[in-house]
Amino acid sequence: MTTATGGSPQSYDAIVIGAGFAGLYQLHLLRDRLxxxxxxxxxxxxxxxTWYWNRYPGARCDSESHSYRYFFxxxxxxxxxxxxxxPGQEEIRAYLNHVADKLALRPDIQLSTKVTAAAWDEAAGRWTVTTEAGERFACQWLITAVGCLSxxxxxxxxxxEDFRGEWHHTGRWPHEGVDFAGKRVGQVGTGSTGIQAVPVIAETAGSLTVFQRTANYSVPARNGPLNEQRKKEWRDNFEEVRKLVQSTPNAHPFRISTDRALDQDEATRLERYQKAWDIGGLRFRAVFHDLLLSKEANDTAAEFLKGKIREIVKDPETARILSDIDHPYAAKRPPIDTNYFDTxxxxxxxxxxxxxxPIRRIVPEGIELESGAVHELDVIVFATGFDAMTGPLLSIDFQGAGGRRLRDDWAAGPKTWVGVAIPGYPNLFTVTGPGSPSVLxxxxxxxxxxxxWIADCIETMRREGVERIEATPAAAEAWMAHVGDAANATLLPQAGHSWYLGANVPGKPRVFMPYAGGMVRFRQICDAVAARGYEGFAMGAPADPAAPPPPVLAEMTGPDAPPLPGYPADARTSLVEAPGV
Structure with missing residues (x-):
């Protein structure tokens, strides 16, 4: 048993916050390898x-199942x-439960335990972690595996609060489900989640009104069952699939074409777009190398997709609203769907x-618009997404060296060194935090x-007798500047209302958070940081605020950076590898 506040906390070498994909694997490496x-x-x-909470109708992964699994x-x-x-939500959750059982992880996982605060004790060189129930834990290393979309x-x-009906957010869906049969349902939001939910809600709802602020592209998923032959192929080709996902910029099991859209004549472009549409899924993004590097190239894909919406949706006014899209294709996370526009x-x-x-307010009977029109509803579904990437971290009161607080340090936007460490927060590691390729x-x-990488770092510290590691301020400044440069080399920032920028949360700083330089380049940089003695970190002592930026970053991203095999030469000089999703 852990102790209540005021007693001595139970001591561990490492605490991991979160038991999703990241937390389970981190536990396995720290416990079983180290x-x-x-x-x-x-x-x-x-x-x-994420897959525990996201149980909304239609919840499904948009990565193909043979790649959405561990490869270790x-x-x-x-x-x-x-x-x-x-795979759907239930099947992914079943897979993670299978992993937890297969690796015998459950004895070291404490469920129903919400972490509310974590404070660094300079004298002890340890973190004290506090839970909502008042339990306290002490550890040398603290790893956040809280997810980007939680x-x-x-x-x-x-x-x-005055609405007489019931309302639900897709990210906190009732485990018992929601009965829509015969009810008047209103859904607010048409991002990836909303696009998945609409067709399923419509199956039983008496009526469904979709409140759309931002029209969105979507490509058919062409989802379907896998036959035994295909399952066997994925099992037998494990090593090939592993190498493939680890060598593509977006970590998907397909390569992005090196061809450029504008080098093709119109007939060829349309033929290739149609073929990709027929195959379905995120592979549409891979038709041409330059779709996120050139607005003119992107326009060709955007017009094809808008044309598909107008072709599918029969009512001209509805088709106009749904195809009135104001951002480049894939500048926001590109949804895939099953019968969304047909619905x-x-x-x-x-x-x-x-x-x-616009929506003016919610009234007891439903949703009132600025025009005064009232849509009477029995159920409201908010498919309005998440306070992405920073939200899960800032929901915990992190106090670093000298009592500094993360919510203050990140008031103008997040700062990390290679997406895994934060200056001023020793021995704290973040899995897929801001500045990581993560959601791209x-x-x-x-x-x-x-x-x-985190496990290797901790293993190195133990081997060399180093008790403390901390990112330097200059390293984090340089990294986030590079994250911005990588994004600005693409069309991604042109979707000004994207959650990649935090634009879906009022008052949140507008900073492009994920790393758009591609997973292959990111891995190269992280490997170089480690190989050079963890450049950009202070080892064994507090970080020097006056320490210069680490040379490794300029060397790994400048004109003489290592090449990216299989990509055009300008994939290096533009800082990006034709970013994916």
């Missing part, structure tokens, strides 16, 4: 992380088969353009890379 006394603290009453163990790989091309963003719309051909489904007529990639691959 032999550390490790404890995982998890808010939920089960493992699964061939034996683990061969012990599990997904049933579909794109802090639900419920919009602050006046009158919500608007149903008589009981409609769309409201709340950019033209198939998440499992950056998770594995981060977790392995």
């Amino acid at each position: 032999g550390l006394k490790t404890r995982v603290l998890e808010t939920a009453d089960g493992v699964g992380g 163990s061939k034996e683990l790989h061969e012990s599990w088969d997904y049933s579909e091309r794109y 802090s639900a963003n419920v919009p602050n719309i006046p009158g919500l 608007f051909n149903l008589d009981h489904v409609s769309v409201v353009d709340v950019r033209a007529d 990639a198939n998440m499992i691959v950056p998770i594995e890379q981060h977790v392995e």
Whole structure:
């Protein structure tokens, strides 16, 4: 048992916050490879992380199932088969429970334990972690595996507390489900989550009104069951798939073409777009190398996709609203769907353009628009996403060296060194934190890379007798400047209302948070940092605020940077590897 506040905390070598993909693998490496006394603290009453909470209708992965799994163990790989091309939430959660059992992780995971604060004790060289129940833990190393998309963003719309019906956020869906049968349902939000939810809600709802602020592209997923032959292929080709996902910029199991859209004649372009549309999924993004590097190239893809919306949706006004898209294709996370646009051909489904007529407030009977129109509803579904990347970290009161607080240090935007360490917070590591490729990639691959890098770092510290490691301020400044440069070399910042920039959360600093330089380049940089004695870190002592930026960054991203095999030469000089999702 841990002790209540005021007593001596229970001591561990390492504490991991979160029991999703990252937390489970981090526990496995720290406990089973390094032999550390490790404890995982998890808010939920089960493992699964994001996939524990996201149980909304239609919740499904947008990475293909043979790539959305761990690759650190061939034996683990061969012990599990997904049933579909794109696995659903229940199946992914079942997979993570399978992993927890297979690796005997459960004895070291404490469920129903919400971490509220963590403070660095300079004299002891340890972290004290406090939970909502008042329990305290002490550890030398603290690893956050809290996920990028785990802090639900419920919009602050006046009158919500007066609504007579029921409302739910997709990120905190009732485990018992929601009965929509015959009810008047309103859904707010049309990002990836909303696009997945609409067709499923429409199956039973009496009526469904979709309140759309930002029209969105979507490509058919072409999801379906996997036959036994295909499952066997993925099992037998484990090593080839592993090498593939670790060598592509977005960590997906397909290569982005080296061809450029504008080098093709129109007929060839349209033929290739149509073929990609027919194949479905995120592979559409891979048709041409320059879709996120050239607005003119992107326009060709955007117009093709808008044309598809107008072709599918029968009512001209509905088609106009749904295809009135104001950002480049894939500048926001590009959704994939099953019958999303077709659903608007149903008589009981409609769309409201709340950019033209914004939501004024929620009233007892439903949603009132600025025009005064009231849509009477029984259920409101908020598919409004998350306070992404920084939200899960800032929900915990982190106090670093000298009592500094993370929420103050990040008031103008996050700062990390290579996405895994924060200056002023010794021995604290973040898995897929701000400044990591994270959400621009198939998440499992950056998770594995981060977790392995952190474990290697801790192993090096122990071997060399180093008790403390801390990122330098100059390293974090230089890294976040590079993160901005990498984003600005693409079209990604042109979606000004993207959650990549924090634009979906009122008052949040507008800073591009994920690293757009690609997973291959990121791995090269992290490997170089470690190989050069953890350049950009202070080892064994507090970081020197006057320390200069680490040379490794300029050398790994400048004109003489190592080449990226399989990509055009300008993939190096533009800082990006034709970024994916």
